[in-house]
Amino acid sequence: MKKLILTTAVLALTAGMGLAETIRMGTEGAYPPYNFVNDKGEVDGFERELGDELCKRAELTCEWVTNDWDSIIPNLVSGNYDTIIAGMSITDERKEKIDFTQNYTQPDPSAYAALSTDVDLANGVVAAQANTIQASFVAAQGWKLVEFATADEAMAAVLNGEADAVLADKASLKDMVGSNDKLMFLDREELIGGGVGMGIRKSDSALRDKFDAAIQSMKDDGSLNALIAKWEIGEAF
Structure with missing residues (x-):
């Protein structure tokens, strides 16, 4: 099994709430501008900024884990982290193994x-x-x-x-x-795939729904489009 590297934890609880179970955000850390490891050894990029904001809106405590791309789905399924947020396009083939949130980018050429x-x-x-x-x-x-x-x-x-x-x-x-x-x-x-979404285990429908709602709220208030423009990811919603 490919090695996992744990990076900086992100606390994203609103004031007055108790400590929630930590959600591990799995990414590759080698696909800029979506995700990469910066000079400080921290996960960075569009998806780091997006993921931190989604965790805040979903009132979750999240930490980041990097994993090689070729085993990123198997390690999600086996429980080594709780989400994939790694520039992963939504496809029918992948949906046979895992669930996805709604897309947070349009299909990128x-x-x-x-x-x-x-x-x-x-x-x-x-x-x-x-x-x-x-x-x-x-x-x-x-x-x-x-x-x-x-x-x-x-x-x-x-x-x-x-x-x-x-x-x-x-x-x-x-x-x-x-x-x-x-x-x-x-x-x-x-033009391939149905845009990029977060991968979630099929058994974690409640977690998928939390992130789905957070993504939708960012679409509704324009903050997702602002991030897409900042990182020059593709077309706005």
């Missing part, structure tokens, strides 16, 4: 980054992070797919010539492409 705009995707090699909607999409096209444990490794495969292009959420690729003058976006984009 998936984009291709490459060293040339002349890439022939159908006859080339496309890299993607394993167990993602992008990897499933490439496989469904019948293209040659190479999968990697992390998004950074998938991008490195393009830079070292192991792959012709990488497919990932456009928001996660923007900084990489913008900071490397060798990389460029292809004109083609894909």
Whole structure:
């Protein structure tokens, strides 16, 4: 089993309430701007800020746990944490294993980054992070797919010539492409999945409902759109 790393606890109780059971928020910590570990060793990013606010609104005490992406669903199901908040798109396949809250981002376009705009995707090699909607999409096209444990490794495969292009959420690729003058976006984009939501065990319907209500309240008052704009995640609601 992949190791778990416990990070800073976040107290999110309103004044006058007793101490509630601690809810462990599971994330990858390696998918900026959604989630990453900062120079202080703390979980940071759009989902850290979002998750802290959701815990406050749901009147829950929460702490953050990081886990490798390839075992993030099994470790939720086995009880090593209570939620997944890790840039996880809502798909029918995943819903067979876990429940989801409503989406807290719109479906984000998936984009291709490459060293040339002349890439022939159908006859080339496309890299993607394993167990993602992008990897499933490439496989469904019948293209040659190479999968990697992390998004950074998938991008490195393009830079070292192991792959012709990488497919990932456009928001996660923007900084990489913008900071490397060798990389460029292809004109083609894909719209995959039903947006990003929190993963919850099927047995934890009450917890799912609490976070669902908190997400809806942030949609209603505009604070979710403000966070989406701040972190440049995608389209507003």
